[in-house]
Amino acid sequence: MITHAKEAEKFNKDEARVDWHDDTLWFVRQKRDRMAHNIPEWEQLREKASQIKNHTLSNLDQYLIQFEKHALANGVHVHWAANAVEHNQIVFQIIQKHGFQKIVKSKSMLTEECHLNEFLISQGIEVIDTDLGERIVQLRHEPPSHIVLPAIHLKKEDVGETFHQHLGTEKGAKDPQYLTEAARQHLREKFIAADLALTGVNFAVAETGGIVVCTNEGNADMGAHLANVHIACMGIEKIIPRQADLSVFLRLLARSATGQPITTYSSHFLRPAPGKEMHIVLVDNGRTEQLARADFRNSLKCIRCAACFNTCPVYRRSGGHSYHTAVAGPIGSILAPNIDMRKYADLPFASTLCGSCSNVCPVKIDIHDQLWKWRQILAQEGHTGTAKATGMKLMSAVLSNPDIYRFAGSTGRWFLRHVPSLASNSLNPWFKQREMPEPPKESFRDWYMKNRKKPKGE
Amino acid sequence: MKVGLFIPCYIDQFYPNVGIATLELLEKLGCNVAFPLNQTCCGQPMANSGYSNLTKGCDANFVSNFSEFDYIVAPSGSCVLHIKEHLKDADHPEKAIQIRKRIFELCEFLTDVLKIDNLPASFPHRVGLHASCHGQRGLHLSSMSERNEPSFSKPGHLLSMVKGLDLVQAERPDECCGFGGTFCVFEEAVSVKMGKDRIGEHVQNQVEYITGGDTSCLMHLEGILKRQQSPIRIIHIAEILNSSISN
Numbered sequence: 001m002i003t004h005a006k007e008a009e010k011f012n013k014d015e016a017r018v019d020w021h022d023d024t025l026w027f028v029r030q031k032r033d034r035m036a037h038n039i040p041e042w043e044q045l046r047e048k049a050s051q052i053k054n055h056t057l058s059n060l061d062q063y064l065i066q067f068e069k070h071a072l073a074n075g076v077h078v079h080w081a082a083n084a085v086e087h088n089q090i091v092f093q094i095i096q097k098h099g100f101q102k103i104v105k106s107k108s109m110l111t112e113e114c115h116l117n118e119f120l121i122s123q124g125i126e127v128i129d130t131d132l133g134e135r136i137v138q139l140r141h142e143p144p145s146h147i148v149l150p151a152i153h154l155k156k157e158d159v160g161e162t163f164h165q166h167l168g169t170e171k172g173a174k175d176p177q178y179l180t181e182a183a184r185q186h187l188r189e190k191f192i193a194a195d196l197a198l199t200g201v202n203f204a205v206a207e208t209g210g211i212v213v214c215t216n217e218g219n220a221d222m223g224a225h226l227a228n229v230h231i232a233c234m235g236i237e238k239i240i241p242r243q244a245d246l247s248v249f250l251r252l253l254a255r256s257a258t259g260q261p262i263t264t265y266s267s268h269f270l271r272p273a274p275g276k277e278m279h280i281v282l283v284d285n286g287r288t289e290q291l292a293r294a295d296f297r298n299s300l301k302c303i304r305c306a307a308c309f310n311t312c313p314v315y316r317r318s319g320g321h322s323y324h325t326a327v328a329g330p331i332g333s334i335l336a337p338n339i340d341m342r343k344y345a346d347l348p349f350a351s352t353l354c355g356s357c358s359n360v361c362p363v364k365i366d367i368h369d370q371l372w373k374w375r376q377i378l379a380q381e382g383h384t385g386t387a388k389a390t391g392m393k394l395m396s397a398v399l400s401n402p403d404i405y406r407f408a409g410s411t412g413r414w415f416l417r418h419v420p421s422l423a424s425n426s427l428n429p430w431f432k433q434r435e436m437p438e439p440p441k442e443s444f445r446d447w448y449m450k451n452r453k454k455p456k457g458e
Numbered sequence: 459m460k461v462g463l464f465i466p467c468y469i470d471q472f473y474p475n476v477g478i479a480t481l482e483l484l485e486k487l488g489c490n491v492a493f494p495l496n497q498t499c500c501g502q503p504m505a506n507s508g509y510s511n512l513t514k515g516c517d518a519n520f521v522s523n524f525s526e527f528d529y530i531v532a533p534s535g536s537c538v539l540h541i542k543e544h545l546k547d548a549d550h551p552e553k554a555i556q557i558r559k560r561i562f563e564l565c566e567f568l569t570d571v572l573k574i575d576n577l578p579a580s581f582p583h584r585v586g587l588h589a590s591c592h593g594q595r596g597l598h599l600s601s602m603s604e605r606n607e608p609s610f611s612k613p614g615h616l617l618s619m620v621k622g623l624d625l626v627q628a629e630r631p632d633e634c635c636g637f638g639g640t641f642c643v644f645e646e647a648v649s650v651k652m653g654k655d656r657i658g659e660h661v662q663n664q665v666e667y668i669t670g671g672d673t674s675c676l677m678h679l680e681g682i683l684k685r686q687q688s689p690i691r692i693i694h695i696a697e698i699l700n701s702s703i704s705n
Contacts, residue, residue, distance in 0.1 A: 009647035018651060026630070033603060042606040311604060313634045317651045350645060352638030352652075353506065354591035359604035372506065379508030392509040399467065399503075400515020402496040409471045429646040434653075434681030437472045444470045444477030448493050452481070 004350040008318035022316040024152060029310040031259025032360070039251075049248050050364035053301035056239055057291060063206040063239045064282065070209025074271040077279040084114035087283045091116060091198065091231055092123060094279055098229060100195035102126045105134075106220040107213055108200030109147050109304060110233050110283060112326040128190045130219040132183055139166045145320025147327055148257045148306040153319050187219070197223030201234035202303070203249060204280075207242045210270040211280065214253060214263040221267050229277040232269065236282050237300040249303060252362035256305040290338045295373045299334045301363040308357035308367055314350055323347060330357035334370040337378065345383035348374035406445070413439035461489045462527035464561070466537040466673075467499040473673050479700040480533040480564055486700075487572055491531075494523035502540035506639045510544065517547050517554070525553040529571060530561040533696045535593020535671050536639075538563040542597070563597055564696055565671050569612045574619070580702040582622030585693075586665035587613060588656065588679065589632045590672035599671065603632050613671055613695055620698060628659040637678035653682045660690060667693045 012018055036042045056063055068078045081087035087110075095103065103120070105111065105127060117138070120127045129138045133150035137143065139162050144150030151159070156174045163169040169182045199220045203212040211232050213220040224230040240249065254260040272278035291297050309315050309329035320328040325336040325344060330351060336344035348371045351357075357367040378384055379392075398408045415422050416439040424431050442450075461484060465477040484491045500520065501513030520541065524530050532538050541561050547554040568574045589611075593599045600611035617625050636642065636652025643649075657679055660668050668683075668690060670676055676692040683690050 005645045005647070008645060012647040012651055015651070019655075022655070036604075037606055040606070313636065313652050314645070314648055317648050317655075349508075349641070350648075352591065352634050352636060352641050352649075354634035354638075355595035356591070356602075356604055356632075356634070359595065359602055375506070375508035376510050377508075380511065384508055388507065389509075392504050392507055392512055396504050396509070396512035396515060399499040399501070400519060402498055402519065405467070405498040409467075413471060429643045430681065432646055433650040433685060434678065435684035437677050437680065439472060440474055442474060444465045444474040445493075445495065447474050447478060448481075449495075452493070453495075 002324045003346040004318065004322050004324070005346065007322035007324065008314075008350070011319040011322055012317065018317050020155070021153060021319060025310045025316045028149075028258060029307075029360075032256055032307055032310065035255040035259045035261065039255075045248060045252060046362055046364050049252055049303075049362055050301065052240060052245050052248060053363050056241055057237070057297060057300055060236065060239065060291065063241055064236060066206040067204055067209055067239055068282075070207070071280055072209070074209050075278070076209065076271060077277070079279060079281045081281055081283045081285070083285050084283075087114045087233065087281055087285065088116050088119045090281050091233070092120060092125075094229065094231060095120070095125060095196060098195065100125070100229075102128075102190075102194050103196045103198055104128050104130050104190055104194040104223040104227070105198045106130050106200070106223050107202075107215055108198065108233055109144075109326055110200055110235050111198070112144065113285065114283070128187075128194070130187050130190065130217075130223060131215070132180065132217060135183060135187065136162060139163075143321065143326065145328065146306060146309055147304050147329075148309075153321070191219075191222050191226050194223065194227050196229040196231065197227040198231045198233065199224060201232050201238050201280075202253070203240050203246060204234055204238045205241075205243050205246065206239055208270060210243075210268055212246060212250075213267045213269065214250075214265065215267070216258075216260075216264045218265050221265060224267075224269065225273075228275075229279070230269070230272070231279040231281060233281045233283060236284055236287050237302070253303055253305050256307040256360065256362040286339045290335075293338070296334065296338060296370055298365050299331065299338075299367075299370060301365050302331050302335075303363060305362055307360040307362065311356045311360045312351075313354065313356070314352065318350070323350070330367045330371070331365070334367060334374060337374050341378060341381060341383055345378045348372075348378060406443075409443055413441075413443075417441075459489060460526070460528045461491045462524045462530040463491050463493045464497060464500075464524065464530050464532035464537070465493065466532060466534045468677070469533065469673050472677070473694070476533050476673050476694040476696055479694065479696040480531070483564075483696055483700040484531065487568070487574065489572075492527070497523045500537040500540045501544070502537060503639060505540065505544055513544070514548075517545055518549070520545060521547045521550055521553050521557060524557055524561075525550070527560065529567065530557060531564055531567045532561070533564045533671065533694060534673060535563045535590050535597050535599060536674060539592040539596040563593055563599065563671060565593075565612045565616055566597060566599055568616055568699075574616070577616070577619040577699060578702070579619065579699050580621040581698045583666045584624045584626060584664065585617070585667045585669050585698070586626055586628055586660040586663055587611075587617065588628075588635060588668055588670035588675055589613070590670050590675045591632075591634050593671045594632055600632070603630075616695070616699055617669070620701075623698065626663040626665055628656070628663065630659065635675045635679055637675045639674075642678055649678070650682060653678050657682055657686075657688070657690070661688070665690060667691050667698075669693050669695050669698055671695050
């Protein structure tokens with residue numbers, strides 16, 4: 001079974017690469033800090049965003065209905081998908097109805113979550129991811145390792161090699177401008193040839209029935225404007241009530257994500273152009289179940305900025321693939337168990353609970369508290385393994401009883417002093433790269449009894 | 459003022475000097491300190507591993523040891539935070555609530571309750587401070603680099619009163635060391651890498667000591683330092699604040 005700890009250990013085999021990964025993402029976090037600290041009302045802005053999201057989640061049914069009504073009135077086709085399979089079928093049926101062969105995609109982690117690419121490719125459709133980072137990982141047959149910077153685990157040399165193999169660039173080329181130009185030419189061909197464009201949705205406005213897609217490369221616009229049919233796929237939590245609310249989220253999103261004041265393009269799609277078609281697919285895929293879990297509903301506030309990834313000291317040193325889920329990092333670690341507790345039981349433990357994630361979150365999701373709460377549920381449901389459960393029961397028995405605790409403590413220290421090999425061996429994960437603490441002859445309590453404790457009656 | 463001294467299990471067993479320094483410091487600052495003899499552990503190791511259902515024994519024991527005090531003080535932000543957030547006792551719910559309100563980490567007790575503004579301590583060394591996450595973010599012992607808030611540090615403030623101490627700031631002042639309770643064992647590779655990176659900053663700063671308010675983080679860093687055969691030593695902040703104080 002894949003676990004975060006095992007994958008992270010593999011990632012850590014190349015320490016220089018871990019350092020590079022860490023520095024690269026720390027650079028983004030520092031940019032985020034500078035941008036956030038430049039706005040005096042930053043904390044109020046976070047609070048405002050959090051309140052809007054809270055309000056929306058409490059009235060999600062009404063806002064979804066309102067959104068649908070306005071979207072239909074705008075001439076948009078609206079579809080509802082209960083799960084990933086339905087979502088993929090809906091997209092496929094639209095493609096099939098027109099007899100299309102080629103589609104271009106932009107900005108959709110939801111389709112990663114639903115494994116749309118694999119499905120469409122298996123049906124003989126050509127699917128091209130057009131975000132540069134997404135295209136790079138797609139050529140390498142890898143999933144994205146980060147939701148905003150999908151190829152952040154790759155160096156320019158890796159990209160050069162990938163492009164050399166797939167796009168015919170010169171071997172050994174690593175100049176970003178040269179490589180980007182090659183990607184640009186390659187993607188231009190794909191855009192022009194595409195029958196249909198699929199995009200994600202950053203915000204869907206109930207009041208207007210419109211959607212907003214935020215990109216830095218303009219590729220969502222390029223795809224949607226060139227193709228005759230545009231499908232926008234969104235999780236139902238992307239709804240915001242009013243157009244005016246956008247100002248709050250657009251100020252927060254790019255600053256939190258990349259440290260930019262705003263994304264290069266914030267593209268608003270309201271209705272199809274004359275003679276063209278626009279579809280919106282609203283996807284549940286476990287979200288309503290999560291909404292019903294009081295402790296975890298807050299995770300639906302997420303606007304997918306990835307600030308929690310960049311700040312997470314564990315993510316930076318384990319890489320996105322170690323999370324083995326579409327949305328990695330701290331937020332992914334609370335979203336994934338909601339979809340499959342058994343498969344993702346390791347993720348809430350892939351954290352030191354340092355709390356930095358909750359602090360950077362622009363919509364104030366209590367991420368580290370939810371990680372703690374997931375741990376409780378996973379242990380209760382038996383997903384943490386019998387060895388751990390037995391160990392914890394034993395530990396609890398020792399620590400619950402002062403006499404047993406003192407006996408175990410002095411015995412343990414005696415053994416550590418006299419038979420250090422009991423702990424200092426290769427079976428002890430602590431000892432692998434760390435020395436054991438030196439066990440003292442007496443505990444603090446022993447010292448206290450000798451030096452402070454007054455005889456009875458004094 | 460009756461102060462109950464809580465010495466967390468791993469400090470009791472492995473770092474008695476931290477307990478002694480804490481006790482001596484509080485006594486020298488005029489507190490009437492008692493150490494309840496039947497204390498064990500706050501229960502955090504189980505709770506953070508997902509087994510908060512197994513902390514009932516620790517909780518009940520904690521309540522029976524500490525319910526009579528005006529204040530409870532411990533040299534560990536992490537254990538204090540756990541008690542503050544999670545201590546429960548079905549038989550004595552009121553007592554548990556009172557304890558949660560009355561428990562303090564040592565540095566916050568010195569700055570917020572005793573309001574210490576000078577210390578006759580002396581520690582003429584170059585020292586790096588490790589801000590432990592649970593103390594810093596959980597108990598808000600210092601400002602956090604992620605937040606837009608005025609800069610402050612309770613441990614830093616206390617250390618500034620120590621004569622001869624040269625406090626050097628790490629480049630990433632508040633990044634986690636990777637200890638994380640059982641994380642340090644179950645995620646050994648990442649845990650050690652995080653610790654090595656924190657140590658690297660202090661090495662660059664040419665410190666003689668790394669200090670902090672959580673012995674658990676320091677224990678993890680000490681394990682790596684010793685494996686690297688580094689001359690840098692770890693020392694709990696209580697030991698620095700207690701150094702050379704004369705009555």
